[in-house]
Amino acid sequence: MNIAAPAYVIEPTAIPTLPVAGSDKLFPVRRVYCVGRNYAAHAVEMGHDPNKEPPFFFQKNPDNLVTDGNFPYPPASNDVHHEIEMVVALKSGGKDIPVERALDCVYGYGVALDMTRRDLQGVAKDMGRPWEVGKAFEASAPCSALVPAERIGHPKDGAIWLDVNGERKQTGDLNQMIWKVPEMISYLSGLFTLKPGDIILSGTPSGVGAVKRGDVLRGHVDGVGDIEVRVV
Ligand code: MN
Numbered sequence: 001m002n003i004a005a006p007a008y009v010i011e012p013t014a015i016p017t018l019p020v021a022g023s024d025k026l027f028p029v030r031r032v033y034c035v036g037r038n039y040a041a042h043a044v045e046m047g048h049d050p051n052k053e054p055p056f057f058f059q060k061n062p063d064n065l066v067t068d069g070n071f072p073y074p075p076a077s078n079d080v081h082h083e084i085e086m087v088v089a090l091k092s093g094g095k096d097i098p099v100e101r102a103l104d105c106v107y108g109y110g111v112a113l114d115m116t117r118r119d120l121q122g123v124a125k126d127m128g129r130p131w132e133v134g135k136a137f138e139a140s141a142p143c144s145a146l147v148p149a150e151r152i153g154h155p156k157d158g159a160i161w162l163d164v165n166g167e168r169k170q171t172g173d174l175n176q177m178i179w180k181v182p183e184m185i186s187y188l189s190g191l192f193t194l195k196p197g198d199i200i201l202s203g204t205p206s207g208v209g210a211v212k213r214g215d216v217l218r219g220h221v222d223g224v225g226d227i228e229v230r231v232v
Contacts, residue, residue: 016062018089018110018199019145021225027089027107027146030197032060034085034114034135035184038203039176045206055179055187058131060114060201064140071229073213074137077117082211083204084162084170084219084227086155087112088181089146093194102182103154105194111219111227112143113162114201118210141201142217144227154181158222160205164215172205174221179203 017026035057037043040050073080091107114135121134157175161168179187184200211217215231 013063016065018065018143019067020108021145021147022151028197029062029065029199030195032062032064032141032199032201033057033188033192034060034201035179035203038178038184039172039205040178041172041176041206042204042208043178045208050178055184057188057191058135060136060141064136064138065143066139066141067143067145069142069229070139070232071113071115071142071211071217072139072232073211074117074139076133077119079117079119079210081116081118081208082162082164082169082217083114083116083208084160085112085114085201085204086110086160086174086221086224087143087146088185088200088202090185090194090198090200091196093189093196093198095189095193097186097189097194099182099186102185102189103149105185106149106154106181108146108148109152109155109221109224110144110146111221111225112141112201113217113219113227113229114204115140115142116208142227142229144225147224152223155221155223156180160221162207162217162219164209164211164217166216166218169209170205170207176205177203
């Protein structure tokens with residue numbers, strides 16, 4: 001039998017990966033799902049009623065993840081916002097996953113920034129257009145190393161915060177999530193077939209705001225870890 005390596009007409013791009021804390025091995029990323037308005041206070045600050053909405057999702061591109069501590073200010077925007085979020089990384093998936101089995105799919109957790117071209121997102125909202133130009137641009141998802149759940153368990157409460165240049169801008173608690181981690185996995189799996197390597201950005205607490213070149217963003221999730229990113 002002849003097992004030939006596949007021949008590509010162009011060189012394939014490498015699979016995006018995230019580092020794993022305390023390990024030389026990498027976590028290969030398949031898809032990046034993001035939950036919108038998952039903390040009540042943030043929904044309110046964006047002008048929405050947090051009580052009336054089922055969860056909704058958008059996606060970033062896996063290669064939007066960056067882990068080198070730099071966030072290059074993107075083109076075509078004058079209003080780029082920080083959103084600190086806990087990352088949920090899946091080691092397994094499926095369809096129609098029951099809430100009570102959803103945490104079995106979780107490999108680990110991390111800390112990320114859902115960087116957002118708020119001005120372009122606002123235009124998209126006003127015109128009923130997709131959000132990709134506001135959300136899924138280059139380097140729009142700075143991310144920490146992942147920490148395996150077998151080491152830290154499954155965080156359900158604890159502080160989540162972000163400092164900009166040493167000043168506290170965003171604060172919340174994981175227990176303020178409108179849709180909890182098992183619920184978001186279960187709900188997502190009714191819409192998409194989840195697979196190993198999928199990650200979910202679980203939403204941001206209130207206090208989002210604009211960044212500028214030179215800013216140092218330092219974020220934290222209790223029980224998970226920290227992220228530090230410089231806007232360049
Ligand atoms: Mn977000």
